[in-house]
Amino acid sequence: MWGKVLGFMFGFMFGKWAGAILGLYIGHRFDRSMSQDFSNQGGFSKFFMNKDSFANQAVFFHAVFSVYGHIAKASGQVTPQEIAAASGLMDKMGLAGDKRKEAQAAFSEGKSNDFPLEQTLTSFKKSAFGQRDILQLFLEVQLQAAFADGELHPKERQILHVVAKHLGFSSRDLDRLLQQLDAQMKFHRQRASSSQSGPSIKDAYDILGVNADADDNTVKKAWRKQMAQHHPDKLAAKGLPPEMLEIANQKAQDIQAAYEKIKAQRK
Incomplete structure (x- = not known):
């Protein structure tokens, strides 16, 4: 509104009625542009919502499990x-009673042929206020769903590209996350096993997303970036539901362990 008002005033000052009409039009375009941009950022809700209770948690959980099922x-x-992987995710999130039934229903809904994938992703992205770290954790959960049976089916990869693109991630971002997840899953399994060799150094580098010949400063920057993206406290401050914090915590532990292994190997 103020764009039109100011445009009209300044247009009239410098060009009388012709200038006022032009100023009104320019002001209208300005108002429209600002409105769209502010809407994309979540409007005033982003600043006044209660961050301790993630906006529309029902939307969040429905999206997680319905897309997982899809x-x-x-x-x-x-x-x-x-x-079993879906059930394990519910266990990890501590879902029981009605919450677990809702998650199971969402998983079943996602399996239907007419499941509205893009509409679900749009609602989720809006409820997350477009915060990239939250969106990335969501995408990583879906990547785990695709890897649940030990292989990535071409149709699963196709859907993952749709999910990634809708959330603002490029094909290159998706490939990087796939590589990191593959390494992280192997790294986590090896850490949990009684194997004396433990996690491989290659997997440690892949988790951080750097090459083995990267200098110490590059490795440290990659570690800091990964920890910032997955640290439970930071994600909680951004509104991640408490039930999801254990997933973030596990990822943060694996990232830290990978960094420690690289540092020990370089001594």
């Missing part, structure tokens, strides 16, 4: 491993 069904049939 990816699981992409190959044609949901495997027992994928069902």
Whole structure:
């Protein structure tokens, strides 16, 4: 509104009625542009919402499990491993009672042929106020769904590209996250096993997203960036639901362990 008012005033001052009309038009375009930009940032809600309770947590949980189910069904049939992975995610998030039933219902909904994937992603992105770290954690959870049966089906990859693009991630970003997740899953399994060799140094570098010949400063910067993206306290401050913090905490622990292994190997 103020763009039109000021445009009209200044236009009239410098060009009388012709200038006022031109100023009114320019002001209108300015107002429209600002409105769209502010809407994309979440408007005033971004500043006044209660960060301790993630805006529309129902939207968040529905998106997590419905998209999870949609990816699981992409190959044609949901495997027992994928069902077990979904159940394991619910366990990790501490979902019980009605919350668990809602998550299971969302998972089943995602398996339907007419599941509105893009509409679901749009609602989720809006409820997350476009915060990239939250969106990335969501995408990483979906990547785990795709890897649940030990392989990435071409149709699963196709859906992941749709999810990534809708959330603002490029194909290159997705490939990088896939590589990091593959390394992190192997790294985590090896840490949990009784193997004397432990996690491989290659997986440690892949988790941080750097080459083995990177200098110490580059490695440290990569570690700091990864920790900033996955640190539970920082994500909680951005509004991540408490149920998701354990997932972020596990990722942060693996990132820290990978960095410590690299430092020990370089001594």
